[in-house]
Amino acid sequence: MGCCCNEDDEDDILKTLITAAAAAAATIAGTVDASAVISPMNSNFSALISGDILRAIFERLAAHDLARSACVCRAWHAVASDREILVGAFKAPWKLREVVGSPSSTSFWRDNGLGRFAISHKLVRGDTVASLAVKYYVQVMDIKRLNNMMSDHGIYSRERLLIPISKPELLINGTCYIELDPYAKREVAVLYLDGIPIPGLSSLSGRAATNGGKRKVIDSMRRSMQVDESTAEYYWEVSNGDARAAFSEFSEDLRWERQVNPL
Template identity: 60%
Template sequence: MGCCGDEENDDDILNPLSPNSTTTQSVDSSDDDSTISPMNSHFSALACRDTLRLIFEKLPIPDLACASCVCRAWNSVASDQEIVAKSFKSPWKLKHVIGKPASGSFWRDNSLAKFAISHRIARGDSVASLAVKYSVQVMDIKRLNNMMSEHGIYSRERLLIPISNPEMLVEATCYVEVDPCAKREVAVLYLEDGPDHKAISSSSDSSLQNNGGSGSSSSSNSELGKKRVVESLRRSMHVDDATALYYLSIADGDPRAALSQFSQDLRWETHSALA
C-alpha cells in the first residue's frame, strides 16, 4: 500500500537502477581508481628513482628505515649512502659527515649520544676538570670512553667528550671513527685540529712494520707476553686495560712495582676524599 492509498507495484523492486544511481556508482568507482596503490597506474609514479630520491631525502632516519622495507625498488634508493647521510645530518644541521662506518647500523641512530668531541690529553688534565670544561658529567665521560678508573686518562692520547650543546654541531664537520680505547663507533667533532695526525701516525707505524723483516716473530712474542702481563694486572687491580698498561709503563715493565704504585695512588685518593 502506497503512502497515498495506491497499491505499490512490486515489479518496481526488480527494475534496473535509475540513471541517477548509475551516475553515482560511476563517480564512486572513479574515486576508487584515484587511490594510489599497486593495482592501478598511479603507483608507477612511486617507482621512479628520481621521485623516490626527492621524497626520501626529506625523511628522518626512522621513516627512511621503514621505507626501505616496502619493496626492492624502495630499498635500493633508501639504502643509498648519500640519502642516508643526508638524513643523518639533517636534525643537527651538520655540514659534512666524513668517513664510511664499519657497520651499516651506524646510520640507524642519529641521536646526540652518537656524537662526541675529541679532546687531546694535555698535562694537568683530569676527568673532573674536563667535565667542568665541557659541562658534562664525570660518569658520562667514563662511560663513553669505557673507563673504570680515572687513572686510564694518562695512557691515552685523547678522550671522547659527550656533546651537551647541540648548537656545536650546526655547520660542523664530523668524522666517523672507531675509537680503540672506547671500543665504539662515533661521529667525532674536532674543535681545535683535524684527524690528519692520525693518518700520519698510522702510516709511520705501517712503514715500521714493513721494515721489521726477520724481527717480526720475536716482536710478536714479546707483545704476546706483554698482553698476558697486562691482563694479569687488570684482574688484580680491577681496572681497564689502559690503566693497567699505564702503571706497567711507569714501573718499567715490573708488575710488582706497578701494583705497588697503584696501591699508593688508591690510598692517596681515599685520604683526599676523606679530608
C-alpha cells in the same frame, strides 16, 4: 630480500609517504596530480617504485624513517641505501656541513641521536676526568661510559678522550669524522672543535705501521672514496699517511670540482 618491518610498519610508511610521493611525482614526472592518492589500488602506484621519485621522497625523510623504508622492498632498499641519502638524513637534524669517512656498517646511519656524536679532546698535562666534565658541561660518568673507562686512572694511558656533546649547536655547520675509537670500542661521529683532526689518534693510519697495514688503509680509503687505487694512494701520500686528512683533502677537491663543473 627479507623484510625487517611488520605489516603495520609498512602501512605506516606508506601513509607517511603518500603526500610526498604525489608531490614528487607531479614535480618530476609532470603527469601526476599532486592531489591524487597514490596507492597499490590505482595506476599512480608506479610512482612508488620509480627511482627518481623515490629519491626525491627519501631525501626528505628522517634517519629512522629511511631505515624502515629500506625494509619494504628491493626497489626501496636500493634507493634508501644510497650513501648520499643516508648521510643527508644523518646530517639534517644537526645542520652538519659534512661527514667524513664511512662506518663499518650502514646500520650506523640509522641512529643520528646526539649520543652518536662526540668531541675529541687531546689530553694535556693536568687534565682530569672531573676537570673535563666541568669544562664541557657534562657528567663524569658520561665521559667514563663513552670512553669505556672503569676508573679515572684510565686517562693516563690515552692521548685523547671522547667527550659527550651537551650543546647541539656545536654541530651546526661542523664537520664530523667517522672513527672507531680503540679504547671506547665504538664508532662515533667525532667533532674537532678547532676543525683540525689530530694525526695519529685512533685513526686508520694509526694501524699502518707495516706495509700490510698501509695496504689495508689504502684499500679502505679506495672503497670509502669510491675511487681507483692510484687515486687513493695519491691522497694517502699528500696527507703524509693520515687517513682522516686524506678524506678531508679528497672532500675539498670534490667540492671544488662540483662548483667548477656543476653538471
